[in-house]
Amino acid sequence: MAVKERLESLYAELPPEIALVAVSKFHPSSAIREARAAGQLDFAESRPQELSAKAAELADLKDLRWHFIGHLQTNKLKMVLPYAHLVQSVDSERLLDAIQDWAAANSRTVSVLLEYHVAAEDSKQGFDECGLELVLEKAAEGCYPGICFRGLMAMATNTDEETVVAEDFERARRLFLRLSTMAGEDFDLLSMGMSGDWRIAVEAGSNMVRIGSYIFGERI
Numbered sequence: 001m002a003v004k005e006r007l008e009s010l011y012a013e014l015p016p017e018i019a020l021v022a023v024s025k026f027h028p029s030s031a032i033r034e035a036r037a038a039g040q041l042d043f044a045e046s047r048p049q050e051l052s053a054k055a056a057e058l059a060d061l062k063d064l065r066w067h068f069i070g071h072l073q074t075n076k077l078k079m080v081l082p083y084a085h086l087v088q089s090v091d092s093e094r095l096l097d098a099i100q101d102w103a104a105a106n107s108r109t110v111s112v113l114l115e116y117h118v119a120a121e122d123s124k125q126g127f128d129e130c131g132l133e134l135v136l137e138k139a140a141e142g143c144y145p146g147i148c149f150r151g152l153m154a155m156a157t158n159t160d161e162e163t164v165v166a167e168d169f170e171r172a173r174r175l176f177l178r179l180s181t182m183a184g185e186d187f188d189l190l191s192m193g194m195s196g197d198w199r200i201a202v203e204a205g206s207n208m209v210r211i212g213s214y215i216f217g218e219r220i
């Protein structure tokens with residue numbers, strides 16, 4: 001199946017209120033053009049250099065929305081923040097402080113999701129529950145005037161056991177609802193679900209899925 005058919009089959013199955021972000025990491029700009037021609041506007045990258053290079057190559061496609069989903073080091077902000085519609089992988093207070101400094105220096109507001117570490121693997125990044133509460137308390141006190149907190153991003157444990165995956169997503173959903181009461185009105189995105197587990201994520205309440213290999217094939 002070509003990219004267009006893959007996208008069409010996803011849109012046929014996804015409830016219309018759920019956003020689809022096409023994860024284009026490790027795929028060439030030509031694949032993004034193909035997806036854009038089929039109507040896809042939201043794309044995600046995980047490496048700063050790759051994002052800035054593709055944003056330059058595809059600058060003629062003015063309506064693309066770039067999402068950043070990889071671990072972001074504070075010394076790489078310049079390669080990401082000028083292009084990013086949404087930084088989905090904010091995983092530390094140190095990073096938030098650096099984003100706030102960049103936003104102030106550049107008179108911009110940066111939209112972010114906070115990454116919730118729900119999976120069993122230690123290798124995955126993200127805040128625990130207390131860390132998330134602390135950040136939103138600080139935000140309510142006005143510590144991050146240049147940052148718009150849009151919601152949570154979570155990745156489930158990498159396992160074939162669907163009940164484990166479903167439990168991870170449900171825990172994230174419950175936390176998202178609880179945090180929504182302490183966050184601002186903009187806190188309305190719950191980004192969960194990839195090629196292998198997006199149906200489980202949607203069932204558990206995700207409203208944004210990030211799908212790469214199903215759309216574009218194996219990463220190069």
Ligand SMILES: *Cc1c(COP(=O)(O)O)cnc(C)c1O
Pocket residue numbers: 023025046069070155193194195196210211212213214
């Ligand atoms: C790579 C990646 C995806 C997409 O994964 P696929 O299995 O290719 O759909 C989604 N989210 C994050 C954070 C990723 O790094």
